[in-house]
Amino acid sequence: MDLQLPDHLTDDHRQLIVDLAERNLAEHGDGLLGLVLSGSAGRAAATEHSDLDVYVVLSDDAAKHRSATRSTTVDELPLSLTELERAPAFGSGGWWFRWSFAWVPTLLDRTGGRIPAALHRQATLTPEEVEAVVIEHSRLDGWLNYAYRALKSDRDGNRLECRLDGAESMPWLLDLIFALAGRVRPYHKYLPWELREHPLxxxxxxxLLPLLQRTLDGDPTALRDTFARVETGCAAYDAARGHDRTKEIIDDWGEGLLLFQS
Incomplete structure (x- = not known):
């Protein structure tokens, strides 16, 4: 096997991966198609408390007889190449797992490049998927809704309600801005890491991080500053796609937009 182990791994982690690879090769032979290192260790962000999350990519037949095994040191997660190459749609049960494959190394590839290609596909959105997230699944309109509710609560002196709706708006906002960049949004644990290592x-x-913190703190100007950036980003998206669909969504808020501008 030609294992490609990242330089940042500790000696202990390297040995755990070698042992795992040899065990799977002995068990599956040609049915072992590859290994992918996910989690903090895969992104050079491990701490002393981090374990290894290793996806074991198998042939369809080999994958039928395997289930995940977990320990304090290694989570061994088998899946077939067919599963890895299938990108679940937004809102489906498998969508949340797609970011598991973002920015992670392929430790072993016996498929001639299909595994790295599948990882990239999982973590990125096609133009059709971007439109589905932003428009069909209402991430833009949903963010506007919660941000508007937060601004109304601030106007009326309801501080707790402002903060609650501001917090509720954040998943919608993150889905939106990452989708506009053609990417699946990260898990919250990795948001600061991704923004710094792979800027949007x-x-x-x-x-972005201070805007999110200010929103959590109930600062209405954070929502207004965010709206200005969202509006600019949506205008660029519309121009690139040759339509006005996001502009129409924003314009439909009519006089409600005054709260975003005061």
Whole structure:
């Protein structure tokens, strides 16, 4: 086997992966198609408390007889190449797992490149998927809804309600801005890491993270500042796609937009 082990791994982690690879090769032979290192260790963000999350990519037949095994040191997660190459749609049961394959190394590939290609496909969105997230699944309109409710609560002196709706708006916002960049949004644990290691166009870490914190703190100006950036990003998206669909969604809020501008 030609294992490609990242330089940042500890000696203990390297040995655990070698042992896992040899055990799976002995069990599955040609049915072992590859290994992928996910989690904190796969992203060079491990701490002393981190275990290894290793996806064992198998042929369809080999995968039928395997289930996940977990320990304090290694989570061994078998899946077939067919499963890895299938990108679940937004809102489906498998959508939440797609980011597991973002920015992670392939330790072993016996497929001639199909595994790295599948990882990239899982973590990125086609133009059709972007439109589905932003428009069909209402991530733009949903964010506007919660942000508007938060601003109304602030106007009326309801501080707790403002903070609650501001917090509720965040998943919608993150789905939106990552989708506009053609990416699946990360798990919250990895949001600061991704913003710093793989910056979003127009949403650098030193802008987005303080906006999120200010929103949690109930600062209405954070929502207004966010709206200005969202509006600019949506205009660029519409121009690139040759339509006005996001502009129409925003314009449909009519006089409600005054709260975002005051």
């Amino acid at each position: 166009p127009d949403w650098p870490a030193d802008v």
